[in-house]
Amino acid sequence: MAAKPELQEQINRLPHQPGVYRYFDDEGIIYVGKAVDLRKRVSSYFTKQDHNKKTQQLVKNIKRIEFTIVNSESDAFLLENNLIKQHQPKYNILLKDGKTYPYLLLTKERFPRLIPTRNKQPGDGQYFGPYANQSGLNVLLELIRALYPLRTCTYNLSPENVEAGKFKVCLEYHIGNCKGPCENKEDEATYNQYIQQIRQILNGDLRLPKQYFRERMTAAAQEMQYELAHQFKQKLDKLDEFQAKSTIVNASLTNIDVFSIASNEKAAFVNYFKVMNGSIILTQNLELTKKLDESDGEILAPLIMQLRQEYESEAKEILTNVPVGDLPLPGVTVTQPQIGDKRKLLELSIKNVLYLRKEKESMNEKGKDVNEVRIMEQIKKDLRLKELPKHIECFDNSNFQGDNPVSAMVCFRNARPSKKDYRHYHVKTVVGPNDFDTMYEVITRRYRRLVDEGASLPQLVIVDGGKGQLSMAVKALKDLNLWGQIPVIGIAKRLEEIYVPNDPLPLYIDKKSESLRLFQRMRDEVHRFGITFHRKTRDDATLKTELTDVKGLGPVTADKLLSKFKSVKKIKELTEAQLVAEVGKAKAKVLLNYFDQQETPTS
Template sequence: MTVEEQIREQIKHLPHRPGIYKFYDDKGIIYVGKAIDIRKRVSSYFNRSTQHNKKTKKLISQIQRIEFTIVDNEADAFLLENNLIKQHQPKYNILLKDGKTYPYLVITNERFPRIFSTRNKINDGSRYFGPYPTGTSMYVLLELIRSLYPLRTCSYNLSQANIDAGKFKVCLEYHIGNCKGPCENLYSEEEYNQHIQQIRNILSGNLSIAKTYFKERMSEAAADYQYELAHQYKQKLDRLEDFQAKSTVVSHTLTNIDVFTITSNEKCAFVNYLKVMNGSIIATQSLELQKKLEETDQDILASIIMQLRQEFESLSREIIVNVPDIELPLENVSITVPQIGDKKKLLNLSLKNALYLRKEKESMQDKSKDSNEVRIMETMKKDLRLTELPKHIECFDNSNFQGDNPVASMVCFKNARPSKKDYRHFHIKTVVGPDDFASMYEVVTRRYRRLLDEGTPLPQLIIVDGGKGQLGMGVKALKDLGIYSQVAIVGIAKRLEEIFYPGDTLPLYIDKKSESLRLIQRIRNEAHRFAITFHRSLRDAGTLQTELTQIKGLGPATAEKLLTKFKSVKKIAELSQQELEAEVGKSKAKLLLNHFGKA
């Protein structure tokens, strides 16, 4: 029994239950998926294989065995899938950065609590805020808090007994005004805890309590004629208001909202997440995700919503998105696509960030492509000893079949890329029979006479598919048009990939690994493909007429097959019965033998 037969047999015994499934190759897990019905979902990979894209077909071809885990509901399947993807990082799953590497701000569970950054959450009763998508955003908040409140940074055990015993002395932080010296009982625990409570509110996105506190202290200091102290409170209030002005994007009536937007191209998806509390964005994350299989925007966003909410510990009851039909196994959570109002503005802001990331990434890719193409053209200029960078290249190829329907093609490459709108087909008009040299002269003449008549710029390089003969006719055409000195022209012979120059008896051999030779070959092959396709379309329209097609019972496809391989009717007539049967079968071989009088 083959591997595929074993898998299909295993699928018959999969349960019709919610859960996750794991695909293995010979090295380990390559894909983890979730399903409401495990058997139906897994069966879809094998029952609709012709509808899958290349990546999915490749995944299916590598599956050696399948494992599954049943869970109680779809929500549990989401969570289990997420955890398994993080643990195993299968190559066909979209991967998200593990949340344990994100930074947090922690307020310690101790007397005179400290606040600092950490990447490790410990279950010690301390209060953790975050995670923050970047260290920069976290440090901005931490510096704001330290500029507002004189908190201790030491790790001493500031129990009342230790303080009363005089075990500690104030440090430099006290002398420069960053700490009020709780270690020597110079800072009351009540006032310290009041500040800690305000910090908790700031970190939760609520700045109003802290602003009210500083306004009151400023008024009190001014009333007591303590203008320097009032100015200090005024500076702290200004810092808070400046921070809020930069972070407030919607009405304060909108609280505890998660915003997710997605935009994608064929290869990647770009997602933005905004975590909003009390009208302020307290966390934002933009992600580029490589598509692995046939994921839709809905599939990707549903998975990312679950993962990011878990990473950022979001408990919001409202999620707004930019694509409809997102289904999530979340109870008492609404998912909407707002059309108007502040929520729509918030959605637009998130989408703007996603689109910016997409534009930035695609621009980088384009610049990389442009850089590669310039390098290739510069290499070609050097290899072919050209005087100009070959930004515009045209290549000609002829095609005829037993002398019937001679045609030619011209393909155009600009900046080392195909410019298909400039491709041209030619019916040979002045040449009778299979004369490739005369045909080349005709099409080169017609092409560049037209460009001259239209005032269209000439290419920097012309390539003719063929050796000295075809190149010579191309040169003659350019000379007769009076433009030979304006355009470089070379020929490429198929057998040894030799490059011929006008007037040079010895060909040029370019390194087989050279980028310029690969580009020339690509252009030549594209011209050949374009000519053959055109010629075949003419034959398919019933224009192929040879001695073979006159034989009753022998169709154009068989005639074309034989003539393509053996080149002429004469050589076909010389084949033995066994050779003919090997090519077309017994019945058609008999027809051919009768026709040639050999039966």
Template sequence: MPANEKLKEKISHLPHKPGIYKFFDDNGIIYVGKAVDIRKRVSSYFNRSAQHNKKTLKLVSQIKDIEFTIVDTETDAFLLENNLIKQYQPKYNILLKDGKTYPYICVVNERFPRVISTRNKLNDGSRYFGPYPSGTTMHVVLDLIRTLYPLRTCTYNLTPENIAAGKFKVCLEYHIGNCKGPCEALEDEASYNHYIAQIKNILSGNLSVAKTYFKERMAAAAADYQYEVAHQFKQKLDLLDDFQAKSTVVSNTLTNIDVFTITSNDNCAFINYLKVMNGSIILTQSLEVQKKLDEEDDDILASVVVQLRQEFESTSREVITNIDLALPLDNISVSQPQIGDKRKLINLSLKNALYLRKEREGRQEKNKDLSEQRELRVLETLKKDLRLTELPRQIECFDNSNFQGDNPVASMVCFKNGKPSKKDYRHYNIKTVVGPNDYESMYEIVSRRYRRLLNESQPLPQLIIIDGGKGQLSMAVKAFKDLDIYGKIAVIGIAKRLEEIFYPGDTLPLYIDKKSESLKLIQRLRNEAHRFAITFHRSKRDAGTLKTELTDIKGIGPSTAETLLLKYKSVKKLRDLSLEELQAEVGKAKAVILYDHLHQVNQ
């Protein structure tokens, strides 16, 4: 049964249930999708081909197998799809970077806890805050904590027994005032833990507890005429105020909200995420997502919301966005606010997304302009080096290929504006020449190529390159004269040994500087034409060998040989098949004949 028939048969037995489906090619999973009705969704890929774009049609053409998993609800399907995409990273799904290397601030689970940075979140009883979108952001917060509170940085095991035994001595951090010496019992555990409680509040986005503490201590010191101490607390309070000022304050009435906005073009989506706690934006992240199948904005944003919430460990039950978004997650509300403070949040987030879009599109346009400038410069150099009358925006190069006179073929490759235009490449089977005659073969293919262009009123190239010396070049010129286009197109020949450039009727070759960009472009064309011809010749030769070998087997006819040839291409691939696999292709009787012959030959 052909592969497409097998797929249709499998699709007809898919369930009308919610779940996920996986598409496979010969190498593994290429796409994971979710569906409320698996059969209807999968069938749509094959039944509505006229409605699909090129990317989706390419995906469908590569599908060799389908698997599915039924789940209870649409929510389960949504989460399972997200997990499978992260696990398998299929090439046709949008992919986001994994957040495993984001930094955290860790309050270590130990006596007199240290506050440290880490990228490894362990299940060790410590308290982790974050992750932070960058190391710079994390260090700003960590530096604030270490400036506000005298914390130890040593790794001593400060058990009561070790401290009582006098095992440790204070270090330089104690002498410069950054630590109060708990290692020598110079600070009690209750006071230290009071600092840690405030630090946890600050790291959770709640600065009010720490600010109240410093205000009270400042007032008490001032009342006791300890003005220098009061000033120290005033400085700490100013640090907190300055830190809070740098965090955008939205509204004290807004807390624990996730803000997502999206804008997109044909190729990419640009997304911004703001995390709001206690009236302040404590985290912001902008990212670009490459589209794989021209996905809609709501599909892209739904996937991104789930992943970013997981990576940044959001516990918010409220998500606000700039588009209508169906997010099938339990206990999560999604809305599109139109007025008030929440709308201001949307506008701020969207401004960031639009800025990212403008910056990336500007960079792409700049790179495109630079590339076009370089291409134009190379073509201008080529025009000057070859003394051409017009800029060679379209260049075509010809090459012949044969093996001891067998299967003579030829190729033509086309470059437009200095780049390969593969849709214009052509293969040629030599039809009028008997035996290994490269000169006559060149005459045939050049004649065929430009006779067709003339008949179809297609534009002619500005430059033609013949891979070979004077002989092949003279036959190309003869073809041009017979077509009455000689002199209308520039034509040169290139000899491989010394990279000599020949002109028609000129006995002396032209030598271009070996480092010249124009010579490198000519070499690229020549090498590409050679590769294209060799690949075609090899496939034709292998196909002929396979067909001959199969038809030499008694009981295997031309039709069976042709079917196997189209699918397997080589004897080696046929030999790797089991008897059962061969039976599925050609039936039991022929499979036995083939299997015995191939494995006898192999012995």
């Protein structure tokens, strides 16, 4: 595709030097690239004939070209990476994560605490991580808390505060999870030994903690303190169990990053291993949508930079399965090992990334097979409908001992939830727990409204219930002169039984049928939707008491007082000091003023 004259002029002015080029359309930057030779690289977009459709579309949209000369290919890499992050061009591959990763913080204070956090604040202490997911962090945190009696309170345990007796031990002390440093029951030197071992564990080295517990176990056994020895043995077993679950590669392989990539026409899949002290301490899988005809090396190179930055890796060696060029990482070697333990480690990463690609491709194929049209065709066949049920509505009633009756309707379009069409109903004409009359009211209200608005009617209506609810739905449709226009069925509680009008015997649909699966999904959805609404309605009614009329007192405070004292009468009997203790000075004053203004005296 030849360049337009105005673009060709710009290309002719490009130097034969390394740099970064930027393509613009009428709205802004659409692509950023780097090149060893700017003129040759940019020219290739307009002279090569074998571009894929996406690249051809990019070239069609280019209206203007800008460039920046740099000193080296390494500098071009850095500048390209920064510009892509800043402008997020349409045709560049972007790793849009957006999430904050969890860390473990060992606080900088006397008797340090170990706490999970997603907010990294310099000066708070030593951070470990980040971790790829919360579950991995939780496993590590549970292990450490099982091994060491760390405090969890936020007290300022300065020597002066502890000596002054400002604090009291809490439940954690009484159940054995903490040794009570707040009351000077814990030796600081021993506690700091724990912290030293915890640092080792968080750095992936279990040798010092295992040695510590092994020595304590042996010493306790020699002194015939067998119960204590058993406790140390249990902690040693926990460390062995944790280490057994870790992927051990080779003790000689320390501080290595491993990256592998596999791709197809549409997407690229990347696996990342972080190896420390012979074990894989972190693994991450990524899927990225391809934008142009990028090679695996072009995709992987910026990802290596970004993942190392996000996971704060300082590894001096990187293993990859494809060449990635010269990365701007001074002192770091990048290799594609062919033999030995490093090759085995790389092959493990490749095995993971190939499995990820296969799994995603399989899911996509299944998604193509299980399509909405086939499901609707199956429903039409099972229920002997005249037309395809593209629009289905399902109803359910909810009440608690006859109080606060409500109803709910969920709508599925093309066999998928259409949540904007979901509806709640407060029952208006029915007194007491009467599902039949409730169903009649709600069906009447729903379809009278659709008729009045001239809206399209569903091709199938489902009511949650047996013959009774179904007969009331039929009656409502007949009274609206809609009978015969909308097919309606009832679902019995076991879900295998489908009731149709004018047939005393239920219709049994194959349990494996996609029709029944969709009906079950709709029933579960309407039940969830209705129960949520009913709970809110019931809670609102429960909170409506004399206290909710008090200006300046919110429902949370009212609920708190009623939960504890059970009645307004008992709340009125509280002294000012008791009220202050419960709700604070400001709200206590509001309540006392309100009670003083009431005509009925307190007793």
